[in-house]
Amino acid sequence: LNKLAISKEIEEESYKIIDSLLKELKLPLGELAVVKRVVHATTDLDYSKELIFHPQAISNGLKAIYEKKNIITDVNMVRVGISNYEGEIICLIKEESVLIRALKLNITKASSAMREAKDLMEGGIVVIGNAPTALFEVCRMVENKEVKPALIVGVPVGFVGALESKEKLKSLSIPYITNQGRKGGSSVAVAIVNALLKLSRGENNV
Amino acid sequence: LNKLAISKEIEEESYKIIDSLLKELKLPLGELAVVKRVVHATTDLDYSKELIFHPQAISNGLKAIYEKKNIITDVNMVRVGISNYEGEIICLIKEESVLIRALKLNITKASSAMREAKDLMEGGIVVIGNAPTALFEVCRMVENKEVKPALIVGVPVGFVGALESKEKLKSLSIPYITNQGRKGGSSVAVAIVNALLKLSRGENNV
Numbered sequence: 001l002n003k004l005a006i007s008k009e010i011e012e013e014s015y016k017i018i019d020s021l022l023k024e025l026k027l028p029l030g031e032l033a034v035v036k037r038v039v040h041a042t043t044d045l046d047y048s049k050e051l052i053f054h055p056q057a058i059s060n061g062l063k064a065i066y067e068k069k070n071i072i073t074d075v076n077m078v079r080v081g082i083s084n085y086e087g088e089i090i091c092l093i094k095e096e097s098v099l100i101r102a103l104k105l106n107i108t109k110a111s112s113a114m115r116e117a118k119d120l121m122e123g124g125i126v127v128i129g130n131a132p133t134a135l136f137e138v139c140r141m142v143e144n145k146e147v148k149p150a151l152i153v154g155v156p157v158g159f160v161g162a163l164e165s166k167e168k169l170k171s172l173s174i175p176y177i178t179n180q181g182r183k184g185g186s187s188v189a190v191a192i193v194n195a196l197l198k199l200s201r202g203e204n205n206v
Numbered sequence: 207l208n209k210l211a212i213s214k215e216i217e218e219e220s221y222k223i224i225d226s227l228l229k230e231l232k233l234p235l236g237e238l239a240v241v242k243r244v245v246h247a248t249t250d251l252d253y254s255k256e257l258i259f260h261p262q263a264i265s266n267g268l269k270a271i272y273e274k275k276n277i278i279t280d281v282n283m284v285r286v287g288i289s290n291y292e293g294e295i296i297c298l299i300k301e302e303s304v305l306i307r308a309l310k311l312n313i314t315k316a317s318s319a320m321r322e323a324k325d326l327m328e329g330g331i332v333v334i335g336n337a338p339t340a341l342f343e344v345c346r347m348v349e350n351k352e353v354k355p356a357l358i359v360g361v362p363v364g365f366v367g368a369l370e371s372k373e374k375l376k377s378l379s380i381p382y383i384t385n386q387g388r389k390g391g392s393s394v395a396v397a398i399v400n401a402l403l404k405l406s407r408g409e410n411n412v
Contacts, residue, residue: 004312013365017365040365041363043363080283081282081283103210106212108216158246159220185391186283187392
């Protein structure tokens with residue numbers, strides 16, 4: 001793949017600024033790479049204090065990537081933002097069966113899409129960037145031992161349920177990356193996963 | 207289209223919280239709808255003070271929507287986030303010709319994609335949620351009278367160029383929606399356009 005010199009320059013300049021702003025931050029290499037990419041994507045320095053990593057999050061995420069396991073996302077915005085992955089990136093929210101189940105059970109489409117993806121999650125990475133209801137549903141399936149992903153990236157955003165769904169995620173014994181508070185969103189989710197992908201290729205991320 | 211009761215409830219609860227948080231905010235209906243949707247999508251109240259509207263932004267945006275003009279986006283994350291539009295939503299960043307021009311001229315792919323879309327912009331809405339370089343390029347084309355979109359939604363994010371590209375946009379005599387500062391991003395851009403689409407259908411947005 002050809003690399004654009006200008007894009008590389010802009011990214012390097014951005015990381016220089018981030019390095020100077022976060023020079024006091026001490027974290028393991030993998031976590032630092034994720035934090036910096038989220039700050040790069042959002043310009044929101046709060047994430048340097050608010051991202052929370054399960055101790056096995058980075059290693060489990062990298063293992064899933066090396067093994068080309070599925071990446072399952074809650075919304076298509078997250079799916080299309082993840083780049084340069086050799087495995088499958090899957091979002092089922094637009095499937096007709098997902099809509100039918102959602103209407104029948106009066107659950108959200110995002111939640112229904114998680115149930116639909118149940119058999120695709122084993123050893124993979126589940127990425128929730130939008131819908132608290134999707135994160136609640138994955139947590140429920142993990143608790144019931146219906147699914148066992150390697151890593152859950154849970155950074156839904158919203159005034160309703162986002163905080164609570166992240167608390168639920170942290171209560172589970174499964175590796176996760178999440179954040180404090182009600183912020184988050186597709187761009188944050190994408191930045192976390194793209195940071196892991198760059199790490200897996202040994203590319204500069206910091 | 208079937209509507210999910212649960213999603214509607216969550217949205218209504220979210221808007222109740224936003225209404226109570228922003229009860230002092232006085233804005234025309236259209237601008238208020240956009241501000242509230244951005245706050246709903248980000249939970250970031252700063253946007254209630256930082257979004258900036260050209261006086262003709264809402265009316266021109268609605269006109270373009272009624273006429274089903276093209277919506278041109280800088281990145282695919284923005285394209286897939288816009289929902290329920292009867293016109294075309296176009297992002298050319300993955301076209302081979304866009305990459306070839308970018309490499310030849312050493313410009314970013316996002317900037318090259320804007321040039322590629324030149325003949326598609328007349329009377330339409332150009333939406334930049336990610337790349338300052340794309341916004342600079344659209345501004346250049348507007349200044350040179352090469353393009354005349356009805357509205358530019360310019361909320362790129364980043365430490366490098368985002369502020370400057372928004373200053374450039376505000377200096378033009380074309381309707382725009384932008385924000386103060388280096389924040390922004392795909393979710394903000396999508397929220398702005400989806401608010402306009404809901405307004406155009408007379409749906410509750412506030």
